[in-house]
Amino acid sequence: xxxxxxxxxxxxxxxxxxxxxxxxxxxxxxxxxxxxxxxxxxxxxxxxxxxxxxxxxxxxxxxxxxxxxxxxxxxxxxxxxxxxxxxxxxxxxxxxxxxxxxxxxxxxxxxxxxxxxxxxxxxxxxxxxxxxxxxxxxxxxxxxxxxxxxxxxxxxxxxxxxxxxxxxxxxxxxxxxxxxxxxxxxxxxxxxxxxxxxxxxxxxxxxxxxxxxxxxxxxxxxxxxxxxxxxxxxxxxxxxxxxxxxxxxxxxxxxxxxxxxxxxxxxxx
Ligand SMILES: [Zn+2]
Numbered sequence: 112x113x114x115x116x117x118x119x120x121x122x123x124x125x126x127x128x129x130x131x132x133x134x135x136x137x138x139x140x141x142x143x144x145x146x147x148x149x150x151x152x153x154x155x156x157x158x159x160x161x162x163x164x165x166x167x168x169x170x171x172x173x174x175x176x177x178x179x180x181x182x183x184x185x186x187x188x189x190x191x192x193x194x195x196x197x198x199x200x201x202x203x204x205x206x207x208x209x210x211x212x213x214x215x216x217x218x219x220x221x222x223x224x225x226x227x228x229x230x231x232x233x234x235x236x237x238x239x240x241x242x243x244x245x246x247x248x249x250x251x252x253x254x255x256x257x258x259x260x261x262x263x264x265x266x267x268x269x270x271x272x273x274x275x276x277x278x279x280x281x282x283x284x285x286x287x288x289x290x291x292x293x294x295x296x297x298x299x300x301x302x303x304x305x306x307x308x309x310x311x312x313x314x315x316x317x318x319x320x321x322x323x324x325x326x327x328x329x330x331x332x333x334x335x336x337x338x339x340x341x342x343x344x345x346x347x348x349x350x351x352x353x354x355x356x357x358x359x360x361x362x363x364x365x366x367x368x369x370x371x372x373x374x375x376x377x378x379x380x
Contacts, residue, residue: 123369124163126311126334146338148186154342166197166225184219197223202240228264235269260289271299274306293318300326309334328363
């Protein structure tokens with residue numbers, strides 16, 4: 112918890128990663144290549160984050176995430192009440208294979224689904240490969256996080272199309288479109304009640320504030336994207352720096368810092 116205007120506010124981190132990554136791009140630094148639950152918990156403890164919903168770190172189009180999903184699930188058992196993992200699937204694998212992986216992940220306690228159109232190389236709104244996975248998410252009542260931004264495959268328009276086609280699935284635009292995509296995600300969210308966004312890696316305070324002001328505080332989730340960004344910098348970005356401009360009410364602050372994520376996970380306050 113953190114203190115805000117004399118109130119205790121629970122903090123839930125909607126976007127973090129766990130696991131070991133193969134060497135690709137930015138992932139050469141040791142602490143990014145492999146990031147384990149104790150390291151995430153240490154970052155959370157250092158700044159008052161109560162709960163995180165991590166998913167497997169990106170490996171690439173050759174991975175089906177079977178092992179990493181179970182690692183994330185194990186982290187949830189090692190840190191009950193602190194880590195509530197999401198499973199990650201690669202739509203490049205056959206539906207039956209993915210269905211088994213997802214059922215296995217859920218049986219081990221995972222609670223949501225992460226899809227990354229750029230790393231696993233598929234259009235977010237691919238009807239053949241992605242929509243059957245969204246049907247599974249709907250069946251199991253799972254929120255679905257898409258990486259959003261940095262390329263056409265993961266564009267706000269494609270992710271909004273998914274939200275439009277699956278009105279009963281809560282869709283989270285991860286990173287809210289990063290930078291150039293944020294206004295478009297906001298625009299879509301204004302018309303799609305099941306479209307949410309997290310603040311991780313949005314690099315300009317103006318855009319963070321726009322998201323909360325125009326999409327609404329009930330649509331925006333605090334996220335860190337640890338280990339790529341640290342929990343501390345992302346928490347300060349939102350709770351200190353953006354909020355210095357926003358001056359949110361305690362009620363709205365509570366939603367953004369964790370209340371919205373709790374609602375999406377069906378956790379009663
Ligand atoms: Zn991420």
